[in-house]
Amino acid sequence: MRKRCGFALFALLLASAGAAAETLRIAADVWPPFTDARLPGNGLAAELVSTALKRAGHRPEYVEVPWARALRGVQVGDYDLIVSAWYSDDRARYGLFSKPYLTNRILFLKRKGSAVDFQALADLKRYSIAVVRGYSYLPSFDADASLNKVPVKGFQMGARMLSAGRVQLTLEDELVARFYLSRELKGIRDQLVFLSRPLSENGLHILVRRSHPRHQQLVEAFDQAMQAMREDGTYQAIFARHGLAQP
Known part of the structure; x- marks a missing residue:
């Protein structure tokens, strides 16, 4: 029944x-x-x-x-x-x-072996950072004019600049970054590593x-x-x- x-x-x-x-x-x-x-x-x-x-x-x-x-x-x-x-x-x-x-975790990437680190926004002031033009990552990060942000057309360009030593950091959603690093950026994948602390979630x-x-x-x-x-x-x-x- x-x-x-x-x-x-x-x-x-x-x-x-x-x-x-x-x-x-x-x-x-x-x-x-x-x-x-x-x-x-x-x-x-x-x-x-x-x-x-x-x-x-x-x-x-x-x-x-x-x-x-x-x-x-x-x-x-x-x-x-x-x-x-x-x-x-x-x-x-x-x-x-x-x-x-x-959940989107926005992570920084650096060159493997680099001493670059990030625990707070103030730590970023001494680094050059490739950011995608028009993107919003975190309001406090976006509005901080003291940071050395280098505008790029897309994550792929920022990653290549990072690999070439033209910037010291770039950032992207973790899954988006891993997607590109497993495909068109496969050639430089082993040169880059993620920082463990997310900028935002x-x-x-x-x-x-x-x-x-x-x-x-x-x-x-x-x-x-x-x-x-x-x-x-x-x-x-x-x-x-x-x-x-x-x-």
């Missing part, structure tokens, strides 16, 4: 999910290994998010656009949610954040537009599905499928 009641409840939940199911336009920019249409599942973050949304009974439609367009699209209703967003008060005005489903969330009539329910269902994925091993299996170790 208890099994039959459980099945009936499960069927009712499925029927409810089906009634609320819809196609969701989920937006992201190119940010491997997290989001990139050239990667399996459109990237690690995109696959995690899409899997959770499908479990919640929805049909995610992945759209890859520049970051500024993704933010604007959620504000005007072109997209239903952004796949991978850090929290900010400004974004919270027009979007509802999920619980974090990943930021939770990665989905950001659902508040103009969506069921934005609260979407976020709650996503959070529940992501937790279930952690408990049943799906979360870990997606990491493994992308060749990445879970932090």
